[in-house]
Amino acid sequence: GLPALPPPVLAPRRKSRKIRVGKVEVGGDAPVSVQSMTTTPTTNINATLQQIAELTATGCDIVRVACPSADDAEALPIIAKKSQIPVIADIHFQPKYVFAAIDAGCAAVRVNPGNIRKFDDQVKEIARAAKDAGVSIRIGVNAGSLDPRLLAKYGKATPEALVESAVWEASLFEEHDFHDFKISVKHNDPVVMVKAYEMLAERGDWPLHLGVTEAGPAFQGTIKSAVAFGALLSKGIGDTIRVSLSAPPAEEVKVGLQILQSLNLRPRKLEIVSCPSCGRAQVDVYSLADAVTEGLQGMTVPLRVAVMGCVVNGPGEAREADLGVASGNGKGQIFVRGEVIKTVPEAEIVATLIEEAERLAAEMDVP
Ligand code: SF4
Numbered sequence: 001g002l003p004a005l006p007p008p009v010l011a012p013r014r015k016s017r018k019i020r021v022g023k024v025e026v027g028g029d030a031p032v033s034v035q036s037m038t039t040t041p042t043t044n045i046n047a048t049l050q051q052i053a054e055l056t057a058t059g060c061d062i063v064r065v066a067c068p069s070a071d072d073a074e075a076l077p078i079i080a081k082k083s084q085i086p087v088i089a090d091i092h093f094q095p096k097y098v099f100a101a102i103d104a105g106c107a108a109v110r111v112n113p114g115n116i117r118k119f120d121d122q123v124k125e126i127a128r129a130a131k132d133a134g135v136s137i138r139i140g141v142n143a144g145s146l147d148p149r150l151l152a153k154y155g156k157a158t159p160e161a162l163v164e165s166a167v168w169e170a171s172l173f174e175e176h177d178f179h180d181f182k183i184s185v186k187h188n189d190p191v192v193m194v195k196a197y198e199m200l201a202e203r204g205d206w207p208l209h210l211g212v213t214e215a216g217p218a219f220q221g222t223i224k225s226a227v228a229f230g231a232l233l234s235k236g237i238g239d240t241i242r243v244s245l246s247a248p249p250a251e252e253v254k255v256g257l258q259i260l261q262s263l264n265l266r267p268r269k270l271e272i273v274s275c276p277s278c279g280r281a282q283v284d285v286y287s288l289a290d291a292v293t294e295g296l297q298g299m300t301v302p303l304r305v306a307v308m309g310c311v312v313n314g315p316g317e318a319r320e321a322d323l324g325v326a327s328g329n330g331k332g333q334i335f336v337r338g339e340v341i342k343t344v345p346e347a348e349i350v351a352t353l354i355e356e357a358e359r360l361a362a363e364m365d366v367p
Contacts, residue, residue: 010233043071138182275308306335
């Protein structure tokens with residue numbers, strides 16, 4: 001047969017240079033990576049490592065931990081050593097913790113040029129220490145902690161202000177011949193954020209870390225992030241992403257992965273194609289889709305499962321999917337790879353789909 005074509009993407013990737021965050025490459029042709037941040041006190045090493053393990057299992061590529069005090073800095077070596085994924089130390093206010101994090105074996109350090117006083121004077125030493133240790137940096141500009149000079153100049157955190165802060169800080173590192181950094185210019189307003197990243201993308205080949213900061217509770221934050229990342233990634237802009245939610249960090253990772261999968265920037269895994277239902281539906285589509293989603297949770301193979309309410313689009317979609325059901329008249333026609341394999345009573349639809357999905361998954365034998 002024909003060779004499998006790679007799935008289409010909306011735009012070629014912007015050409016960014018590649019850096020390393022420990023074992024994970026960011027920028028260039030490296031896949032867009034997903035990050036999150038722990039919510040446990042960093043001083044609580046066990047709890048933090050446990051959360052990192054959970055994030056790793058969810059598919060997180062890189063994790064960031066806060067380092068607000070000397071006690072947190074002391075916890076970094078063991079966290080960096082035992083974490084399965086690269087650890088970035090998040091430093092505000094105190095440059096001395098940047099050095100502590102580098103010494104601790106963190107893969108990268110995030111610095112915020114807006115709130116490290118006298119930061120500019122220390123860039124040279126930071127650049128040298130980071131280079132010697134093979135540690136990369138994120139210049140993390142944030143609307144909520146913009147450099148006071150720029151706040152005075154622009155009146156508020158405009159895209160221009162965010163970009164000027166980032167480009168200025170980047171130039172300081174570059175003056176010291178340090179190039180292993182990525183940049184973020186986060187704002188809580190997706191429109192401002194998208195404009196800022198579009199402007200920044202024109203100014204240099206730095207890898208970009210995308211984030212809508214303080215995006216809000218899960219529902220709002222998911223939508224804001226999906227809209228903003230979608231706008232940028234669909235133009236090829238963005239090398240690593242962090243969804244910020246007022247929700248457990250594993251949720252951020254799930255949302256981030258789903259955004260990338262929706263844009264074909266990651267292989268799709270389990271996908272439920274279910275109809276919204278309408279006046280024609282002859283089964284309760286919502287509970288059927290929920291039950292199937294629930295039953296197939298944790299399945300990692302790229303399986304498309306169609307759950308359709310009636311015979312209008314039902315057989316068509318069910319046929320296009322790997323597996324599907326078209327319901328009607330208290331029965332469900334079960335399709336596997338386009339063929340009706342059986343018709344079962346409504347009460348048996350969920351169990352039959354799960355059973356067939358497991359059989360297909362075993363056949364697919366994807367690691
Ligand atoms: Fe309505 Fe049938 Fe379409 Fe579902 S498949 S939305 S029930 S017409």
